[in-house]
Amino acid sequence: MKKPIVLLLSAIMAATLITGCGKKDTPKEDTTKNETGNEQTENTKNDGGKKTLTVTTWDNDTTPQFSATIKAFEDAHPDVKVEVIDTSADEYNNKLTVMLAAESKDPDVIWVKDMGSLLSMASKKQLLELDEFIAKDNVDLSVYSGAAEQLQVEGKSYSLPYRSDWYVLYYNKDLFDKAGVEYPSNDMTWAEYEELARKVTFGEGSDKVYGTHNHTWQALVTNWAVQDGKNTVVAKDYSYLKPYYEQAVRMQKDGIIQDYATLKTANIHYSSVFKNQQVAMMPMGTWFIGTMMQSQTSGETDFNWGFATIPHPEGVAAGSTVGALTPIAIGANTDVPDLAWEFVKFAASAENSKTLAENGILSGIQSEESFDIIASAEFFPSECKDALKYTNYVFDRPLDENIDEVRTVLDEEHDLIMIGEYTIDEGIKELQERVAEIKGY
Incomplete structure (x- = not known):
């Protein structure tokens, strides 16, 4: 039985829950087959006909952990506009649960806050399997030092390691x-x-x-x-x-x-x-x-x-x-799976790990080079580089x-x-x- 003060705390916290979901502007549709044989609808926006990709984030305004990758991807793909569906960290999983239960086309790309929710979404078939994409593009999973395999669910890949913290x-x-x-x-x-x-x-x-x-x-x-x-x-x-x-x-x-x-x-x-x-x-x-x-x-x-x-x-x-890994995945109901895969592949790449390091973020690909980049970045307390290294790491x-x-x-x-x-x-x-x-x- 909950005590009265606990009920009060719950009521106050529940009142802060944001349940709105972002939606694509889709004035034009062209249904084709994607490279993995699935049907997809290529969405475009009115502002210059850019393709639209929706991604979920948390606390996006207070950290560059997502914005740095989004900007780098848009710079490399000027024909794509990434739309962010942002939520506070404390309410992220709740909002994502509501969104996915609605089975809408959004979100296309999901940053997964913890491995428990990854397992839940995979078991509910809310994530797209990535193995065909990985094989098609010859993605070398060994660069993640075993982390990609740790994220597999029943031997299948539903995500790639984006960030390690x-x-x-x-x-x-x-x-x-x-x-x-x-x-x-x-x-x-x-x-x-x-x-x-x-x-x-x-x-x-x-x-x-x-x-x-x-x-x-x-x-x-x-x-x-x-x-x-x-x-x-x-x-x-x-x-x-x-x-x-x-x-x-x-x-x-x-x-x-x-x-x-x-x-x-x-x-x-x-x-x-x-x-x-x-x-x-x-x-x-x-x-x-x-x-x-x-x-x-x-x-x-x-x-x-x-x-x-x-x-x-x-x-x-x-x-x-x-610590924990932050995986990145694709929503099972996305209407742009190939574009979503391009984003996921880019976000978890060695190339993007350098961009993240420049912003003080440790990616799923660890290297002495990334530590050096972070330590040399402006405003990084350079004398603290050794504190980045650990002797033993267990998952939370x-x-x-x-x-x-x-x-x-x-x-x-x-x-x-x-x-x-x-x-x-x-x-x-x-x-x-x-x-x-x-x-x-």
């Missing part, structure tokens, strides 16, 4: 200097991280600087519990989560991190918290490197920042991290058929623990029982 620890150099505290190192345990966060918490009221920041994702607690590779978030026994929740609750109680309920009800984005210099540190994915570089390029921010490798549990090697969630259901339970129990409606033990007990019911344990 893992967690690092961002910090505000100016705030550390103001507090007279040394910057984070590339070898800190989570206990040392908490101690450091307490040292750089200072000020009062609206001028308060919090030592660090936990965004509202449950991953900002559960990730550290699976960092050693011994557990996953689909489990029979969730007792391994307890020390990490104890730390999060303790730091919240002591005012080292911001209040969870406030962040949740106000729908506060983590980027604004860091950009507004309200926090000295913040664990977040490598995608945020590009966001900060873009922010400084535009003049939105001008403070000094850097990042270190993510802290690690006691007994786990420094440089161990947690497994490719499990029930992962979306399990994640819903994880999110709900995370809410209850962090707002104090459940004790940690009560939350873990509920989590365990609910997941057991889903998995049939």
Whole structure:
């Protein structure tokens, strides 16, 4: 049973859901056979007769992770106009579910936010199989170092690796200097991280600087519990989560991190918290490197920042991290499959990996060259290049058929623990029982 405050939180969050979908302007249609033998309708727009391609993104205005690729593709294909269907990161999967259930022609191309939703969409036949396209164009999957095979569902390719991300620890150099505290190192345990966060918490009221920041994702607690590779978030026994929740609750109680309920009800984005210099540190994915570089390029921010490798549990090697792939796929109902494939192939190419690196983004193709490009880019904190490298990498969630259901339970129990409606033990007990019911344990 949900407590009244949880219902209130849910109602407020539900009110922010954006359910509108983008549509193509299709004044002219020419139905032909595409190269794989399927019928397609070639759409054109009135403005110069350009072909139209719709793509889904999240938080497109705050990061170049998608816009850089879209611009590069349009520059290389002047006869194509890419239309973006953008949603906030927190609501992306919900909106995509609604869109795909409608079985409309849009979207043509889908950036997949996590591998769990990839499995769900593939099982529902909402994605186009890519194997014929891959074979036709002799795409070498080995450049993805095994990642392309990890994305396969029952031996079939429904996507290509677009981006690879893992967690690092961002910090505000100016705030550390103001507090007279040394910057984070590339070898800190989570206990040392908490101690450091307490040292750089200072000020009062609206001028308060919090030592660090936990965004509202449950991953900002559960990730550290699976960092050693011994557990996953689909489990029979969730007792391994307890020390990490104890730390999060303790730091919240002591005012080292911001209040969870406030962040949740106000729908506060983590980027604004860091950009507004309200926090000295913040664990977040490598995608945020590009966001900060873009922010400084535009003049939105001008403070000094850097990042270190993510802290690690006691007994786990420094440089161990947690991450995920961002796949790119084609909607099964697209009316321009060949054009959509050209975009997907381009987005996941070695050529585009250099464009992404110039914008501080790590693609699905990793190389020393891409690290060098990123480190030499304007506004990249060049002394932090070594922090990009990791010694061990585990996925934040497994490719499990029930992962979306399990994640819903994880999110709900995370809410209850962090707002104090459940004790940690009560939350873990509920989590365990609910997941057991889903998995049939």
